[in-house]
Amino acid sequence: DTGVSQDPRHKITKRGQNVTFRCDPISEHNRLYWYRQTLGQGPEFLTYFQNEAQLEKSRLLSDRFSAERPKGSFSTLEIQRTEQGDSAMYLCASSLTGGLASQQYFGPGTRLTVT
Amino acid sequence: DAKTTQPNSMESNEEEPVHLPCNHSTISGTDYIHWYRQLPSQGPEYVIHGLTSNVNNRMASLAIAEDRKSSTLILHRATLRDAAVYYCILRDVVDDYKLSFGAGTTVTVRA
Numbered sequence: 375d376t377g378v379s380q381d382p383r384h385k386i387t388k389r390g391q392n393v394t395f396r397c398d399p400i401s402e403h404n405r406l407y408w409y410r411q412t413l414g415q416g417p418e419f420l421t422y423f424q425n426e427a428q429l430e431k432s433r434l435l436s437d438r439f440s441a442e443r444p445k446g447s448f449s450t451l452e453i454q455r456t457e458q459g460d461s462a463m464y465l466c467a468s469s470l471t472g473g474l475a476s477q478q479y480f481g482p483g484t485r486l487t488v489t
Numbered sequence: 490d491a492k493t494t495q496p497n498s499m500e501s502n503e504e505e506p507v508h509l510p511c512n513h514s515t516i517s518g519t520d521y522i523h524w525y526r527q528l529p530s531q532g533p534e535y536v537i538h539g540l541t542s543n544v545n546n547r548m549a550s551l552a553i554a555e556d557r558k559s560s561t562l563i564l565h566r567a568t569l570r571d572a573a574v575y576y577c578i579l580r581d582v583v584d585d586y587k588l589s590f591g592a593g594t595t596v597t598v599r600a
């Protein structure tokens with residue numbers, strides 16, 4: 375078990391470009407989550423998957439954002455037409471199950487800088 | 490989302506205990522209390538959770554007030570590696586899928 379991995383770790387892009395991030399959860403974890411964290415703030419929930427189904431999306435997830443988990447394994451988060459306000463750390467997490475006592479395991483994050 | 494209140498920062502000396510308070514006066518009977526921490530340049534990591542009774546694990550202890558309106562995370566012997574932002578989070582049945590992070594408490598450990 376190598377934990378949750380994310381790729382790339384850093385991404386610098388120009389405003390208006392599209393970017394895609396990848397998350398590989400812990401194997402056999404059914405749930406996968408995406409969060410966003412800006413400087414000095416705690417992470418904010420964006421969306422989550424139960425296997426391949428996307429079950430919840432935050433209002434933070436504008437139309438320019440799309441997430442997929444095609445085979446219930448890895449997930450991608452795409453941002454189209456990036457804006458400077460999209461600059462943040464994008465964190466992925468996974469959990470074996472849901473429920474109030476479940477534990478989420480986080481990856482190291484992808485830091486996005488939009489210039 | 491249920492709300493928690495934590496001090497912005499705390500300092501401790503190495504090898505001394507650290508008591509991190511968290512107020513959650515609007516907690517409901519089914520809300521779980523979770524603690525996560527985030528070391529510099531890393532994603533958050535789970536520390537401990539509880540419902541009503543005090544809990545211990547290898548990382549920390551969680552003391553929950555009898556009325557459940559507050560809790561305290563206890564690091565028994567702080568090390569330099571414990572310097573992090575500590576988040577107290579309530580998980581409720583409505584939004585049980587997500588973690589709602591506040592600003593947390595930044596813990597500094599002095600050598």
